[in-house]
Amino acid sequence: MKSPEAVLSQPAGCPSDDDFLRLDQQVCFPLYAASNALTRAYRPVLAPLDLTYPQYLVMLVLWERDGLSVGDLGQRLRLDSGTLTPLLKRMEAAGLLSRQRASDDERRVEIHLTEAGRTLRQAATAVPPQMLCAMGLSIDELKSLKAGLESLLDRLDAG
Amino acid sequence: MKSPEAVLSQPAGCPSDDDFLRLDQQVCFPLYAASNALTRAYRPVLAPLDLTYPQYLVMLVLWERDGLSVGDLGQRLRLDSGTLTPLLKRMEAAGLLSRQRASDDERRVEIHLTEAGRTLRQAATAVPPQMLCAMGLSIDELKSLKAGLESLLDRLDAG
DNA sequence: AAAAATTAAATTGTGCTCAATATATACCTA
DNA sequence: TAGGTATATATTGAGCACAATTTAATTTTT
Structure with missing residues (x-):
């Protein structure tokens, strides 16, 4: 039986449990790392506001x-x-x-x-424009990311 | 000039700075909240592993x-x-x-x-399958979310 | 080889996140 | 109205994240 997460990068393969535990297969890790990176990126921008x-x-x-x-x-x-x-x-x-x-x-x-x-x-x-610049994503990427995150947030809170 | 973030939900309008500061216009907040929610969701799943x-x-x-x-x-x-x-x-x-x-x-x-x-x-x-269930997203949503987050992570780290 | 610069971890101090618990107020019911 | 229940916030304790600094070992320069 396949793990949906493994399928992400091996649509034609037959991944074992080993694949599910690979860091680069995780959706959660980039979410965690991006959230940390975002807080880091806000720090100098928010510093003038204390x-x-x-x-x-x-x-x-x-x-x-x-x-x-x-x-x-x-x-x-x-x-x-x-x-x-x-x-x-x-x-x-x-x-x-x-x-x-x-x-x-x-x-x-x-x-x-x-x-x-x-x-x-x-x-x-002055903060949102600076952060948008730091994030450097296109409008489409931002829209898609925002929608995906809100969808995820809804389901995690529901559970 | 328009803020890309405001454009997300007001493609035809002419948003003022006020719009950029609305919580529901932020991409960063759902990222932050989803990351917190994810850590919360992992807690009971990881508890048996200490x-x-x-x-x-x-x-x-x-x-x-x-x-x-x-x-x-x-x-x-x-x-x-x-x-x-x-x-x-x-x-x-x-x-x-x-x-x-x-x-x-x-x-x-x-x-x-x-x-x-x-x-x-x-x-x-046993952990990844349980978390995938808790997240309850489709394969496409997961793929798109993962790609968007990794892209964001790259650019935040670069800056 | 001695001095300076670099690198790797550890330490310190501040703030955030949350589970579990405590406290105090408000509501409800017998 | 007295007693029990529910609600709102605060407190406590553990762990995480990071900037700034310190300590110690290595490398580079002179």
Whole structure:
């Protein structure tokens, strides 16, 4: 019986289990390596903003809609409170946002941008063009990659 | 001038900078989120082997060729010694491999599988089929995704 | 051969990710 | 309304990723 992954490069062969374990047959490894490489590539681009990549993602969400709770952010970014709580505390210490318990439900913590946080948006408009340049993919490649990743993400989350 | 990323979903529009900063316009976010989701999905599958995903990647490389140095592994997996040294120490403590200075060049540390490390390979053959099932993508989707990611990885590393 | 430059790992410090657990508030039901 | 359940966030502990630095061995230069 064939492994779908092995079939990728040996459509006519009859791969053994050995093939499934080869690094260059993996789909997951380039995903892992590309994600690491992407975070590395963002670092110098985000350095002028004093943001890490996860922090930048939080800002993207808050620039779209301010006042979300920790849970709302986690749902959007697929991160849990164990990740977000300390991350948001660092961003609060950096003066980008405030964390305060919601008055109508004391369990929730609402995140609001500070003036500095809102202002940072202007500088951030320089980020996507720089990253697109660093990635150097065509529009078609980007579209296809984005679609494939979103499809994968959906199914992994479902399982 | 248009941002390629914005064009992805607004081919006929004239997107402003605002569009580039929308989370759902990003190619990088689904990559980041999918990578996190993938590591999560590997966790229960690798639990019987007592391996984390990065440790599993090290084993994949060593099963292909034993006796590589820390630097060789780093080049293959695109990880530096700051990541690999403690990771390999944990794997050594778990009895999967040995770390010893090369006799011909005392700067190098060579990694050799133990008998237990070699034996684990048999159990690992169950992993790729399980993950393919969890990912639930078609062969075409996998091929396209793999190609796109490797292309991206190449260009990010080049820059 | 001695000094300088290069290379390979290890170390240090910061931040991220997550499972498991704890804590506190809100809701619900008897 | 008292007790139980569910929900939201925080905490804890383990492991990963990486920049910057350190240490030690090799190679190159003078």
